[in-house]
Amino acid sequence: MYKQLADYYDEIYHFKNYQKEAEKIETLIQQYKKSSGNRLLDVACGTGSHIAYLRQHYVVEGLDFSPEMLRLARKKHPEVVFHRGDMTAFKLDNRFDVITCLFSAIGHVKTKVRMRRAVRNMASHLQSGGLVILEPWITPSNFKKGLVSFTFVDKPDLKIARINITKARGPISTLEFHFLIGTPNKVQHIVDRELLGLWTHQEYLDAFRDVGLEVVYDAEGLMGRGLYLGVKP
Numbered sequence: 001m002y003k004q005l006a007d008y009y010d011e012i013y014h015f016k017n018y019q020k021e022a023e024k025i026e027t028l029i030q031q032y033k034k035s036s037g038n039r040l041l042d043v044a045c046g047t048g049s050h051i052a053y054l055r056q057h058y059v060v061e062g063l064d065f066s067p068e069m070l071r072l073a074r075k076k077h078p079e080v081v082f083h084r085g086d087m088t089a090f091k092l093d094n095r096f097d098v099i100t101c102l103f104s105a106i107g108h109v110k111t112k113v114r115m116r117r118a119v120r121n122m123a124s125h126l127q128s129g130g131l132v133i134l135e136p137w138i139t140p141s142n143f144k145k146g147l148v149s150f151t152f153v154d155k156p157d158l159k160i161a162r163i164n165i166t167k168a169r170g171p172i173s174t175l176e177f178h179f180l181i182g183t184p185n186k187v188q189h190i191v192d193r194e195l196l197g198l199w200t201h202q203e204y205l206d207a208f209r210d211v212g213l214e215v216v217y218d219a220e221g222l223m224g225r226g227l228y229l230g231v232k233p
Ligand SMILES: C[S@@+](CC[C@H](N)C(=O)[O-])C[C@H]1O[C@@H](n2cnc3c(N)ncnc32)[C@H](O)[C@@H]1O
Pocket: 002, 043, 044, 045, 046, 047, 048, 049, 050, 063, 064, 065, 066, 069, 085, 086, 087, 088, 101, 102, 103, 104, 105, 108, 109
């Protein structure tokens, strides 16, 4: 999706209130961060929509695996430093006071081993007293198979109908998206299957605790999916 559909990402997620989400993140940072610095890394930053607000308070950098998403993020924020990297393996010289990983991007790493590796890697890039804020994907018991849902974009020169169904097999969920994208020259039909790992609340807590982070869970989070807040002692 992030390769073929990056140019439509912001249009498709027009319903997300990034400003409100960033305000909640800022409140949580004030509450939990113990380090004195203000360097923030947004892992799996996508097109940089949280960064637009977080950069008002922090010296922000972004990291993402997709060159197409990074191209859009760089265009929006030419002064911000962006890195291309995989959340399970990136290595940066800087240490950060806050590392965010939002909108369930963690699910894309698919396996529990890789989820734990991503948490370990983020923790290793924190200053002492720094904070990881992770918005998880849905837990296995809350994930509903066979849901059908839709999103529409209705602009003068762009119409998008996105219909998706949910499936799951074992610890992997599948979101099968069918896009019809209409522009003045053509209508495209694109099918995109996103595989996201399903992990329990306990598995997320263990991933944080096993790398020495003191973890707090905020059940409501940004959009009802919860948030894990891990402080490095
Ligand atoms: C649902 S989007 C979230 C983007 C952004 N955080 C937001 O809230 O709009 C997921 C992002 O994760 C990125 N991604 C997927 N797998 C990744 C990985 N292993 N390492 C880093 N980024 C990854 C994708 O390229 C995409 O930009």
